[in-house]
Amino acid sequence: MMTSKKTNWLIAPMLALTLSGAAYADSWDVRYESTDGIIATTSGTQNGYLTGAMTFVNTQGSSFEAFCVELAQGHAPSSAGFLSYTKGSFTIQQEGLLQSLFSSSYVSVSTAEQKAAFQVAVWKIMEETSPAAKFDLSGGSFQFWYLSETSTQAQDASFAALANSYLLAASNYSGPAQYQLTKLVNGTYQDFVVANPVPEPETYALLLAGLGAVGLVVRRRRVH
Secondary structure: OOOOHHHHHHHHHHHHHHHHHHHOOOEEEEEEEEEEEEEEEEOOOOOOEEEEEEEEEEOOOOEEEEEEOOOOOOOOOHHHOOEEEEEOOOOHHHHHHHHHHHHHHHHHOOOHHHHHHHHHHHHHHHHOOOHHHOOOOOOOOOOEEEOOOOOOHHHHHHHHHHHHHHHHHHHHOOOOOOEEEEEEEOOOOOOEEEEEEOOOHHHHHHHHHHHHHHHHHHHHHHHO
């Protein structure tokens, strides 16, 4: 049976809904692929740690970006294959600060350096024990030290300023939540956070309209 372009357009919202439901499942089987970032050293990492956004792939072959939210364990190597992660939860404070960080800056993060600085900002929020130092990498229990043993002070200062700009934007953010944040937990390897954009109200309206139209098409076919 041939399907018209109009029918394809109507089915698309249903497909989007299905994929969205899978994205928020309580258990994920995923494999670590790579990290897009640069070398950076903090008080929570060893010297020369590749810092940035991690890419994972699920069993359906779809890849997604994630950021580490736990430094007590190392990230899973690609050689470990697919591993099971369960959906965890953040504290109220962590959830609020991470949401402000992602909502204020994540859309602008694209280069390897930006991804590394954004990751450091995530660690600052998660690891810092002093509320007064949450938004300044130069103080508190979690600090950025330097990029590498060969980086210049100017390079280190520029990177710290970039990460601090993300933290400052988060501290000043008062708008709506732009992302659905999902914490994925594994007992052996690092936990991480995945951010999926929150659909605009217009998107929900289009989805409902599409579902209604598909139902109408199905009913008409049954009648004929």
